[in-house]
Amino acid sequence: MTVSPCRNNFFVTHKDIYQFLLAVQENCLTNNCRQIVSISLELDWVDPLVVLDKLAQANEINFYFENRGKGEAIAAIDAVTKLQINGQDRFNQAEYFIKSCLKNIIPFGDIHKPLAVPRFFCYFSFFNQNIQTDYPFPSATIFLPRWQIAVKNQHCILVANLLITANTNLDKIWHDLWSKIELINSLEYFSPKLDFFSTHLSKQSVTQGTAFKRSVVSALEKIQASHLSKIVLADALDVKANHQFNLYKSLNNLRQIHPNCYVFSTSNGKGQNFIGASPERLICIQNQQLITDALAGSAPRGKTPAEDAANANRLLNSEKERHEHSLVIDFITQRLSQLGLSPQTLPPRLRQLSNIQHLWTPISATVPPNVHPLKIVAQLHPTPAVAGAARDVACAEIRRYESFERGLYAAPLGWIDSQSNCEFIVGIRSALIDGDRARLYAGAGIVAGSDPDKEFAEVQLKLQALLKALV
Numbered sequence: 451m452t453v454s455p456c457r458n459n460f461f462v463t464h465k466d467i468y469q470f471l472l473a474v475q476e477n478c479l480t481n482n483c484r485q486i487v488s489i490s491l492e493l494d495w496v497d498p499l500v501v502l503d504k505l506a507q508a509n510e511i512n513f514y515f516e517n518r519g520k521g522e523a524i525a526a527i528d529a530v531t532k533l534q535i536n537g538q539d540r541f542n543q544a545e546y547f548i549k550s551c552l553k554n555i556i557p558f559g560d561i562h563k564p565l566a567v568p569r570f571f572c573y574f575s576f577f578n579q580n581i582q583t584d585y586p587f588p589s590a591t592i593f594l595p596r597w598q599i600a601v602k603n604q605h606c607i608l609v610a611n612l613l614i615t616a617n618t619n620l621d622k623i624w625h626d627l628w629s630k631i632e633l634i635n636s637l638e639y640f641s642p643k644l645d646f647f648s649t650h651l652s653k654q655s656v657t658q659g660t661a662f663k664r665s666v667v668s669a670l671e672k673i674q675a676s677h678l679s680k681i682v683l684a685d686a687l688d689v690k691a692n693h694q695f696n697l698y699k700s701l702n703n704l705r706q707i708h709p710n711c712y713v714f715s716t717s718n719g720k721g722q723n724f725i726g727a728s729p730e731r732l733i734c735i736q737n738q739q740l741i742t743d744a745l746a747g748s749a750p751r752g753k754t755p756a757e758d759a760a761n762a763n764r765l766l767n768s769e770k771e772r773h774e775h776s777l778v779i780d781f782i783t784q785r786l787s788q789l790g791l792s793p794q795t796l797p798p799r800l801r802q803l804s805n806i807q808h809l810w811t812p813i814s815a816t817v818p819p820n821v822h823p824l825k826i827v828a829q830l831h832p833t834p835a836v837a838g839a840a841r842d843v844a845c846a847e848i849r850r851y852e853s854f855e856r857g858l859y860a861a862p863l864g865w866i867d868s869q870s871n872c873e874f875i876v877g878i879r880s881a882l883i884d885g886d887r888a889r890l891y892a893g894a895g896i897v898a899g900s901d902p903d904k905e906f907a908e909v910q911l912k913l914q915a916l917l918k919a920l921v
């Protein structure tokens with residue numbers, strides 16, 4: 451049934467929903483169980499970033515995901531149920547958690563509308579286990595939001611996930627739902643509060659330039675000695691501002707500067723947020739059709755069209771960049787084949803962003819119904835675009851070379867819906883925000899032929915672009 455809180459059928463909808471909640475509670479009483487009802491409602495269009503700004507509380511987890519180019523944005527606020535774990539079984543446990551929750555969810559609304567189904571939001575850290583004991587996010591978080599508001603082009607759908615037990619006060623739940631809707635409906639004329647006072651920043655590179663370049667030289671020796679063929683080394687930049695970072699302003703900047711990237715933000719409900727704008731899609735599955743990106747090999751954008759075209763040409767024809775890129779394609783196609791999929795590789799092309807361009811090969815496959823999206827995430831993460839090849843050797847070396855915890859940097863984050871559609875991206879070009887402090891992360895792939903100065907410059911280019919967007 452399609453329900454709409456708007457205009458003429460407003461009162462009918464109220465009644466329908468209340469009757470539905472009563473019926474679910476009746477069932478909980480009879481069977482001594484608890485259930486989650488997932489109510490979807492079409493609303494007038496509103497910017498999910500504004501909803502996040504107005505509804506999110508510092509002590510609740512949330513998630514924001516936007517791709518302006520695709521006209522899509524979603525905000526997930528507060529958790530009705532969540533799993534937070536560490537360790538190497540995290541992807542299996544996450545899959546099990548989602549499957550068990552789904553057995554208990556009763557939808558209300560038109561579930562054939564793509565935005566109307568409940569989604570589980572997930573974020574993982576790069577390694578199974580964070581070594582830094584006070585790192586503010588666990589190595590896996592999976593949650594079903596209480597409030598999910600999504601737009602695609604002109605459509606806007608709210609999904610409210612409500613826990614019902616025999617003792618739930620239905621009047622309160624019902625009242626909360628409608629007051630949220632009224633609040634959201636009143637938001638369309640607001641925009642995120644932007645501050646206009648000037649920002650002073652003090653910056654401190656976590657890895658000094660000389661140390662980063664020394665690591666590149668050492669990695670090149672290991673590559674020469676055939677211990678590995680690629681390693682992605684990252685740097686971090688610590689920034690302290692004279693005021694708290696304004697998350698909504700940063701996200702608003704990021705989506706304007708990077709309309710063809712995935713802009714994301716997650717909160718741990720304890721005051722820290724991890725945000726960024728990533729060009730790299732790990733997997734997207736729609737109706738069993740999977741698409742993944744091999745993205746590696748970079749060049750700066752030119753200042754003039756002629757310089758830009760020359761940089762692009764050099765990138766497309768560089769043996770070193772193509773080698774770095776092909777390691778990612780080979781890895782992804784092998785790993786998908788091991789799962790029984792038949793990946794199809796399209797010819798390489800350019801992915802041009804505002805400050806940088808990459809070699810990009812989309813890879814597609816059909817996913818059999820018995821392969822859960824998280825099996826594919828576990829199989830692919832980390833690809834050589836963010837770790838290296840051979841992967842395990844590269845990961846061990848990353849731990850040795852990098853002095854900081856990667857945490858959520860370069861790790862999968864995204865969502866899965868109740869029909870196994872999903873979208874996961876790789877959290878590169880990202881920052882951990884904590885009040886007036888931020889740690890920014892970016893890396894570069896090192897292969898035979900890499901020049902330490904150029905790799906360092908590439909990482910600084912990424913970090914500076916991110917910093918500009920954050921303030």
Ligand SMILES: C=C(O[C@H]1C=CC=C(C(=O)O)[C@@H]1O)C(=O)O
Nearest residue numbers: 746747748835878892893894895
């Ligand atoms: C690891 C990052 O970028 C990867 C993705 C695309 C191109 C890359 C490169 O050319 O080095 C990196 O492999 C990062 O930006 O932090």
